[in-house]
Amino acid sequence: MKRKINSIILNVVLILVGIITVYPFVWMVCSSFKQNSEIMALEQHLLPQVFTIDNYINMNERFNFLRFFANSLFVTIAITILVAYTSTICGFVLSKYKFKGRNLLFGFVLATMMIPWCVTIIPKYTMIQEFGWMDSYKALIIPAMFSGFGIFNMKQHIATLPDEILEAARIDGANEYYIFHRIVLPMAKNGIFSIAIFQFLWSWEDYLWPYLVINTKEKQLLAVGLKMFNGQYSTDYGALFAATAISIIPVLVIYLIFQKQFIAGIAASAVKG
Amino acid sequence: MFKKSHPLQSKSEIILRNIVVIAMVIFFTVFLIIPIGIAFVGSFHEWNPLSGTYNFLGLKNYINVFSSELFWTSMLNTLIFSVVVIIFRVCLGLAIAYAIYSSIVKYKSFFRAVYYMPVVTPMVAVAFVWKFMYNPQLGTINQLLGLDINWLMNPKTALLAVMIMTIWKDFGYAVVMYMAGLYSLPTDALEAAKVDGASAWQTFRYITLPLLKPMTLFVIITSIISYIQAYVQILIMTEGGPGTTTYLASYIIYDEAFVKYNFGYASALSFVLFVITAVFTWLSFRVSGTKE
Numbered sequence: 414m415k416r417k418i419n420s421i422i423l424n425v426v427l428i429l430v431g432i433i434t435v436y437p438f439v440w441m442v443c444s445s446f447k448q449n450s451e452i453m454a455l456e457q458h459l460l461p462q463v464f465t466i467d468n469y470i471n472m473n474e475r476f477n478f479l480r481f482f483a484n485s486l487f488v489t490i491a492i493t494i495l496v497a498y499t500s501t502i503c504g505f506v507l508s509k510y511k512f513k514g515r516n517l518l519f520g521f522v523l524a525t526m527m528i529p530w531c532v533t534i535i536p537k538y539t540m541i542q543e544f545g546w547m548d549s550y551k552a553l554i555i556p557a558m559f560s561g562f563g564i565f566n567m568k569q570h571i572a573t574l575p576d577e578i579l580e581a582a583r584i585d586g587a588n589e590y591y592i593f594h595r596i597v598l599p600m601a602k603n604g605i606f607s608i609a610i611f612q613f614l615w616s617w618e619d620y621l622w623p624y625l626v627i628n629t630k631e632k633q634l635l636a637v638g639l640k641m642f643n644g645q646y647s648t649d650y651g652a653l654f655a656a657t658a659i660s661i662i663p664v665l666v667i668y669l670i671f672q673k674q675f676i677a678g679i680a681a682s683a684v685k686g
Numbered sequence: 687m688f689k690k691s692h693p694l695q696s697k698s699e700i701i702l703r704n705i706v707v708i709a710m711v712i713f714f715t716v717f718l719i720i721p722i723g724i725a726f727v728g729s730f731h732e733w734n735p736l737s738g739t740y741n742f743l744g745l746k747n748y749i750n751v752f753s754s755e756l757f758w759t760s761m762l763n764t765l766i767f768s769v770v771v772i773i774f775r776v777c778l779g780l781a782i783a784y785a786i787y788s789s790i791v792k793y794k795s796f797f798r799a800v801y802y803m804p805v806v807t808p809m810v811a812v813a814f815v816w817k818f819m820y821n822p823q824l825g826t827i828n829q830l831l832g833l834d835i836n837w838l839m840n841p842k843t844a845l846l847a848v849m850i851m852t853i854w855k856d857f858g859y860a861v862v863m864y865m866a867g868l869y870s871l872p873t874d875a876l877e878a879a880k881v882d883g884a885s886a887w888q889t890f891r892y893i894t895l896p897l898l899k900p901m902t903l904f905v906i907i908t909s910i911i912s913y914i915q916a917y918v919q920i921l922i923m924t925e926g927g928p929g930t931t932t933y934l935a936s937y938i939i940y941d942e943a944f945v946k947y948n949f950g951y952a953s954a955l956s957f958v959l960f961v962i963t964a965v966f967t968w969l970s971f972r973v974s975g976t977k978e
Contacts, residue, residue, distance in 0.1 A: 423785050424792075430782060431800045434854070438803070440826050443814045457829050499709075506706040510699065518707065526717055527967045529915050531939045531956035535728070535949050536721035539735065557711045588698035618808030620918055625944065636810040640922065643814065650824060653814070660811045668806045672799045675806075676862055 438661065445469070445654035452650045468651035469659075475646065478656055481638035486663075488550055488623075488634060489616040491616060492557045497609045499559050503660075504567025504604075505597050509579065519568065525561035538625050552626040553634075556615065563608045570604030571597060603674065610675050612669065617664055635660050725953045733950035747954035757955070760933040767849055767934060769914040774853045774907055779860020779905065780898070787859075787868040798865060801858035809855070814924035816851040820923075828844070841931045844924050848932055852919060860905050867901035868894070909967050914959055935959055 440459065444452055445468055447461040472478050507519050537556060546552040574597065582592050598605070623634040633641070642656050669676065692805065729748070732741045751757050782801065786794050804812065818826045820837035828834060839848040871894065879889045917936040924932040936959065944950035 423788075424695060427782065427785055427797055431797060432776075434801055434804060434858070436853070437812075437815050437819060438807075441725075444818075452824050457824075467744050472811075478691060478737070502706055503710055505936060510694060512703060512705050512707075518710065522715065525714060525962065527911075528718065528722070529911075529936075529956065529960055531936055531943075531952075532960050533721035533916065534726035535943055535953055535956075537717065537947075540721065541766055556717045561714075583696070584894070589696065589702045593702070596710050614806055614808075619941070620810050620921075621944075624841075636808060639810055640812065650818070654818070657770055657811050657814045657818075659876065660808050661815075665803065668803065669799070672802070673795070676795075676798060676802060 431601055438665070441654060441661070442658050445658045447650065447651060447654075449649065449651045452654070456557055463650075468655035471649070472642070472652040472655045472659075475652070476638070476642050476656070477631070478638065478642070478659060480634045481633060482663075484632060485617060485635035488553050489613055491550075491554050493609050493612045493617045495554065495558050496525075496563050496612045497605050499609050500563030500567040501571070501598060501605055502593060503559070504569075504571045504601075505593055507564070507568045508572040509576070509597075522561050522564050526565065534621065534625075538562065547626055547633040548628045548632065550632070553623060556622075560608075560612065563612065566608055567601065567604055569664075571601055574600050578647045603677075606671070606674050607677070610671055613667065614664060704891075708905055727957065728950055729953035729957055731950045733953070735948050735949060736947045743950065747951050748958070750951060751954050756930055756933060756938060758937050759930050760938050762933045763845060763931070763933055764914065767845065770849050771856065771913060772909045775857050775860045776902060776905055777910060778853070778857045780902075781863050782857075782861045782869055783864030784894070787865060788886075789899055798862060801861045803858065804855045805858045807855075809918040810922060812855055813851070813919045816847075816854075817923045821846055836977050838924055839928055841928045844928055844932045848919055848923055851923070852913075856909075863901055863905050864898065867898050869978055882921070901940075907966055907969060911963055914963055915964075 443459055443461060446464050446466065448465050448467070451458075451462060461617055503522075507515060508524075541547055541552045541556075544552075546555070578596060578600075579592055582596055587595075618636060619634075620636040620640070624637045624640075627633050627637070630641075639656055639660050643653060646652055723848070730743060730745070732743050732746075743835050782797075799846055814943050816839065819827050822834070822836045823827055824840075825837075827837070835843055837843050875893055875897070876889060879893050901960070913934075915936050916934060920926060920932055920934050920937040921940065924935055926933040935955075939952050939955050942948045942955065
């Protein structure tokens with residue numbers, strides 16, 4: 414009996430915290446379907462009294478918001494694929510090959526994760542100007558090609574794959590490119606998956622770097638576009654809600670689809686580390 | 687162990703290894719080591735790309751950092767911000783993870799997935815959502831609580847408002863971490879406590895909590911490192927205001943570097959933060975070292 418009451422209280426508390434967690438998203442999405450007069454009204458309701466999609470249409474007509482969305486999608490996917498590949502191949506070499514300086518190199522990769530963004534961003538910005546990469550996606554993609562976090566995690570992950578399988582392939586005459594692409598890559602699928610999701614989210618939300626290196630409005634990414642939009646249309650709340658909702662929804666969709674792998678990924682790295 | 691796995695290296699292994707190692711070294715040299723060097727040298731210069739100045743100043747930038755009132759204000763703000771957010775993050779994370787863990791709750795992974803949702807959403811967008819929620823006219827917070835506070839414009843509430851939003855965004859991370867920690871606990875210790883007739887509270891206080899200590903330290907240290915670097919929520923929600931009440935350490939760097947273009951001063955400031963981060967990283971190594 415006592416156990417049952419405890420259980421009910423516990424569940425109620427957890428549900429309440431859950432509601433507080435979800436509420437801002439629900440409020441945002443509901444508000445984006447309201448008319449401006451309703452958003453500004455004294456009497457507020459969570460659900461739109463008059464349902465409208467004008468905010469989404471306005472937002473896109475005025476600001477070409479879908480363009481930012483497409484830009485972000487392109488850059489984010491490009492970086493994600495590159496980082497997933499480089500992390501896996503570096504992780505493979507660092508975990509399965511024995512060579513002089515390997516531990517030094519790995520220690521160095523670990524150290525790269527401790528550097529705060531603020532230390533390197535000014536010189537990187539001046540370097541990009543000197544390379545002549547300003548206002549091009551090269552400036553966004555190339556400096557993000559390798560990830561210390563990705564290499565570290567893939568090294569740990571691939572180290573758990575059995576050497577015997579690689580050995581057997583070598584005896585059968587397979588070369589290392591074949592072994593990496595046809596054996597290691599498919600076997601490290603789960604690790605690659607969690608690195609890719611992390612990288613997708615990080616690239617999607619990055620604000621400062623695209624803000625600094627991209628000058629042409631049409632080339633700009635979503636996070637920066639959202640801030641510009643807020644600066645320019647700071648009174649059209651309906652459109653602001655719609656724009657914000659648009660930049661949150663894809664991430665939530667990806668998260669909800671892959672949340673099992675994702676949470677397993679972070680939890681595993683924490684328990685190990 | 688007595689036999690090397692494959693002592694004869696094939697040609698393709700050597701080529702692949704060389705390509706990968708060289709690529710890695712070049713990348714990190716160009717985009718990490720050289721920038722750190724440039725920033726370090728730059729921190730001793732008056733460096734402004736707009737006016738084209740680059741004059742040697744010696745330690746002047748560092749002296750200016752430590753004699754700047756704004757720097758100390760921001761350090762104090764960062765300290766308050768970090769301590770409050772981390773306490774809530776750890777306590778909420780632990781309490782919720784323990785509630786989910788203690789088997790009477792159904793749908794464990796559902797709850798976990800919900801709490802983790804704010805962690806994955808982009809900070810820029812989330813900061814805007816909360817900025818609207820704090821809006822005194824149309825915001826839902828005053829409406830729901832029946833209050834009349836201009837949260838982000840009032841010097842007394844602005845930092846608090848940003849902290850509440852950050853707690854909301856980040857506590858799910860601690861929940862997931864603690865759940866991972868709880869599910870990897872040795873069950874024999876807990877069983878033994880049960881057999882010995884320990885109460886639920888005693889078991890938690892004297893067995894679970896000490897066993898979770900490494901996880902707690904991990905969460906605290908990663909939080910400190912990430913809050914020293916936090917600036918996006920400030921940039922979107924308050925821009926440091928009202929006055930200087932919400933200036934955080936990293937926001938000054940953004941402000942000095944990319945609003946005022948004082949690259950030299952900003953570099954000096956970033957090295958100060960770098961040292962602080964390094965101290966905490968060193969601490970985290972010591973902590974994980976004692977675990978083994």
